[in-house]
Amino acid sequence: MAVDITRIEGTDVVLVESPEVIINTAQDALDLMATIYYNHECSKVIIDKACIAEDFFNLRTGLAGEILQKVSNYRFALAIVGDFGVYDSKALRDFIHESNRGRHVFFVPDRETALQRLSQV
Secondary structure (H helix, E strand, C coil), X not given: CEEEEEEECCEEEEEEECCCCCECCHHHHHHHHHHHHHHHCCCEEEEEHXXXXXXXXXXXXXXXXXXXXXXXXXXXXXXXXXXCCCCCCHHHHHHHHHHHHCCCEEEECCHHHHHHHHHCC
């Protein structure tokens, strides 16, 4: 896993990159948030959807809800970058739409959009 810090509009944003899935469980997400906060004192994160287990995108597993609850509880802001049009689930599309209206989790197509959204929270 590689971590890169970018400063935008006076705030740090951590970009997490990995060639493999690093979030398989809610505990993995919590561990990642703790590592980022304690090592970089940052609570804004960008991660590619390929780094998150596919179970996250199947709402029936509950993984997405668990992770989003942790992100919200610990006052993190998370931008997940990727193509979400590959999923047929109306429930997932609605979930993504509602998340994007909030202030903690964003599903965006690219890093530039992620940086823009995170700079506004």
